[in-house]
Structure formats: structure tokens, C-alpha cells
Amino acid sequence: MADKKNQVSRRQFLNYTLTGVGGFMGAAMIAPMVGFAVDPLLKGEKDTDYVYVMDVNEITNEPQRKTFQVDQVDGWYESKVDRTAWVYKDENDEILALSPVCTHLGCTVDWNSNQDFPNEFYCPCHDGRYDKNGVNIPGTPPTEPLHSYDFQIQDGKLMLGKAKARKGA
Amino acid sequence: MLQKMYDWIDERLDITPIWRDIADHEVPEHVNPAHHFSAFVYCFGGLTFFVTVIQVLSGMFLTMYYVPDIVNAWESVKYLQTQVAHGQIVRGMHHWGASVVIVMIFLHTLRVFFQGAYKKPRELNWIVGVLLFFVMLGLGFTGYLLPWDNKAFFATQVGLEIAESVPFIGGDLKTLLAGDPEIVGAKTLARFFAIHVFFLPAALFALMGAHFIMIRRQGISGPL
Numbered sequence: 001m002a003d004k005k006n007q008v009s010r011r012q013f014l015n016y017t018l019t020g021v022g023g024f025m026g027a028a029m030i031a032p033m034v035g036f037a038v039d040p041l042l043k044g045e046k047d048t049d050y051v052y053v054m055d056v057n058e059i060t061n062e063p064q065r066k067t068f069q070v071d072q073v074d075g076w077y078e079s080k081v082d083r084t085a086w087v088y089k090d091e092n093d094e095i096l097a098l099s100p101v102c103t104h105l106g107c108t109v110d111w112n113s114n115q116d117f118p119n120e121f122y123c124p125c126h127d128g129r130y131d132k133n134g135v136n137i138p139g140t141p142p143t144e145p146l147h148s149y150d151f152q153i154q155d156g157k158l159m160l161g162k163a164k165a166r167k168g169a
Numbered sequence: 170m171l172q173k174m175y176d177w178i179d180e181r182l183d184i185t186p187i188w189r190d191i192a193d194h195e196v197p198e199h200v201n202p203a204h205h206f207s208a209f210v211y212c213f214g215g216l217t218f219f220v221t222v223i224q225v226l227s228g229m230f231l232t233m234y235y236v237p238d239i240v241n242a243w244e245s246v247k248y249l250q251t252q253v254a255h256g257q258i259v260r261g262m263h264h265w266g267a268s269v270v271i272v273m274i275f276l277h278t279l280r281v282f283f284q285g286a287y288k289k290p291r292e293l294n295w296i297v298g299v300l301l302f303f304v305m306l307g308l309g310f311t312g313y314l315l316p317w318d319n320k321a322f323f324a325t326q327v328g329l330e331i332a333e334s335v336p337f338i339g340g341d342l343k344t345l346l347a348g349d350p351e352i353v354g355a356k357t358l359a360r361f362f363a364i365h366v367f368f369l370p371a372a373l374f375a376l377m378g379a380h381f382i383m384i385r386r387q388g389i390s391g392p393l
Contacts, residue, residue, distance in 0.1 A: 029223060032255035032262075033230045039254040075234070075252075076244035 046073075050152050050159035054087060057156060059095060063088040063111045063121075063132075066097075068160065085149055085160055086111055086121070090133055097149040098134045099163035104141040121146060134166075194385070199392035211389070213277035218377070220270040224308075227263040228366065235315065237362030239355045242317035267309055274302055286390035294383040301376045304369055311365040317358060325361070326353055 008016075035042075053068045063086040072081045085097040098121070100108045107125035114122040120137070121130035129137040134146035150161035179185055198204045200211040234249035234256075236242060249256045278298065281287055287295035314325045333343040340350075348356030 029226070032258040033226060035255040036230050036249075036253055036259045037233055039256075042254050076241060076248040 048150075048162040050150075050161045051083075053085065053097070053158050053160050055156055056095070056153055056158050059087055059089055059158065061089050063098070065100075065111070083160075084108075085163075086134075086146075087158065095151065095153075095158065096134065097151050097158070097160055099147040099149060101147065101163070102128050102142060103136065103144045103146060104128045109146065197389060197392075200389055210276075210280045213273055213280055217270060217273040217277050220266050220273055221373075221377075223262055224266045224270060225370070227259050227266065230259055231263055232366060237315065237358050239317060239358055242315065242358060246316045263312075267312060270305060271309060274305055278302065284390065284393060291383075291387055291390065294380060294387070297376055297380050297383065301373070301380060304373050304376060308365060308369050308373070311361040311369065314358060314361045315365065322353065325357065329353065 049071065051068050051070055053066050054064075058064075065084060066087050067082050067084050069080040070083055072079055084100050086100060087095070087097045090096050100110070100121075102109050102123040102125065104123065104126060107123050107128075109121045109123045109128065109130065111121055112119055113124075114120070117129055119132055121132075121134060122128070123142070126141045128142045129140045130142065130146055131137060134148065136142035136145055145166050147163040148166050149163045152159045152161070200208050202208045202212070231249065234245055234253060236245045246260070250260050251257075281295065281298070310325075310328055314321045329343050329347050332346055333339040335342055344350045346357075346360070347353055348360045
């Protein structure tokens, strides 16, 4: 049997077929379970709704802290969760709505709250600082500017969407 | 590649005798369906084990989404079945496998009984097998409540009343199972979940270990 060149012996043949068929059956069993487990990766990002926060004519040059609620669907649990934004107009009269989440490690920043650093966004956790445009001040822990909310203006009302990293701010 | 990795480990740890000891054993001719087709009856024990493995695996994955809480249990089952990838298949495996495993155990028991394979020296293994059967029924009973739908609730209600009908200790037995003398609710569900995923599987694995060690030690009973 095995003395002819390149011939598969009976034992090898059985090994290959049994391993192959067994492997196939095992894979068929495991595959749906793995898909089940990695489902959060397959879900992708959800569309965000824009939520009313304040009237445009109330926006000042001084950052105002605004809280609003968004609907959150967390698997089988649906709830409303609070979001906060610092809303103001910058020196070019452009509207900015900044997320208060520090880009260092995610603490909450406050405007003009530290006497040593007036007119800055200040993070109490590790002395992270941002200038009035929300740009991180070199030499402090944050590595990028505060994220800004996407916004829309409908009939003079400011509607906020998702907070995203700012390009080149 | 694989062979080289194996050799590297084997050279240092000498692992070959360990698995050889487990894997090398002769399958007698009278239990080999290739020789006598009627020998397929010897497969039911192995099939029971196979389905048990599927139950353990699918159950592990189901607990990634399931929560044993009366407010969320049903919603989480609905979510994992309808929204999660392959959820219907994974839950289906666990649901149908639960019935199949009982059927397989029953067929395995019939074979052992009618062949008289339980007789000396295998009495102990028969006893362990019966205990395994009870553990499996317990898994079925506790698992039935977990989806927390109407069928689950009322089936458990009935099951608990059966437990209550036991003379003298029935009342206490029911309270112990349900976690409350009257209510079938939050405490019952949490308790049944704990029993279903921790206590009974632990007992199951221990008994299966004993079952397999004994059959390996004593060998399969001879031909009729």
C-alpha cells in the first residue's frame, strides 16, 4: 500500500478524513456561537438624533453649561440619559458646543472654575487645561482639544447631535 | 509547524504518555457498528456526552446576554433571540438540546438495562448514572423557568407544588426551592439561575468524571 510513491496509507487517509469531518462539524457548531458573542462588533454605529438644547439668540460669548437628555437604547434597556455641553460663540461669532469630557482620561472639565487659570476649561483630576476655544494647552495632560457636538439650527433653535473629535481646532 | 510545536513541548514535558493513556484503548468488536450494525445502541452514551457539550457551550454563550431578573429576563431573551447575530440558532441549540439530551440518556439507560450491563461489577456505575439522570432532570426543571414567560412561570408553579406534596418536609422543600413560602418571583428566578448554571453543572461534571473513570477501569460489558 504505502510502498508505492506518494501514496496515502489507509491510516493517513482515515486520519485526514476523520479530522476533516470532525473539524467541519465542530466548526459548524462553534461558528454561530462565536457570531453571537462578537455581535457588538457587528452592530455598527447608530444614527444620532439631534436634540433641542437652547435658542440661538440666547447664546453668548461666555460659555454656558447646558444639560439635555438623549434617548438611549442599551440592548433591551431603554432610558433617557443626561448630556452636558458648553455652548458659546467664539471670536468669529461661530457657534461652538463643547463636550465637557476631558481628552486626557475622561474626567469632567469646568469653565473658569480655577482662580489660577481664569477663562480656561479646567480639569480638576490632573490639572488639564484648555483655552477658550477648547484647545488643550501644551504642557498639560490632555493630548487633543475638547470634542465638539455636531449641531443643527432649526427655526432659531440649537439642536445637538454627537460629540466628535475636532479636526485641526 | 504544528508537529514542531508539539515536539518542542513534548521534548520538555513528555506529554505523550498522558494523552496516550487516555486515548489508547481497544474498541471491542461487539461494540463496533462496522462489524455488527446493531452495535449502534452503544453510541447513545457518547451521544449524550456530545449533546451535553453542546448544552454547556451554548449555555455559556447565552449568559453573555441573559439576565436573571424578573424585570429584564424576558426582554433580554427576546433581545438575544431577535436582535443578536445567530441568537435564534444559539438559543435553539440550548432549547432543543435540552430535550435531546434527556432522550439520549433514556436510550442509553434502556441499552444498559436490557443488556444487563449494570450487573456486578458495574453496580456503582449504574448508581452514578441514575444520579446523572436526576441532575439532568434538575437542569431541565431549573432551566425551564429562566425565560420568565407564562409557560415557564406556570410550569414552575406546578413543579413547586409537586415538591410540596412530599410528606412532612414538602412545605420546607418548596420554600427552599422557591426562596419564598408563597411567591414565585424575583428570589425564585435568581435561585433557579444559580442552581442551573453553577450548582448542578458542578455536580454534573463530577459525576461524569466518575462515570468515565469507572467505565475505563472496568471496560465495556461483554457481548450478549
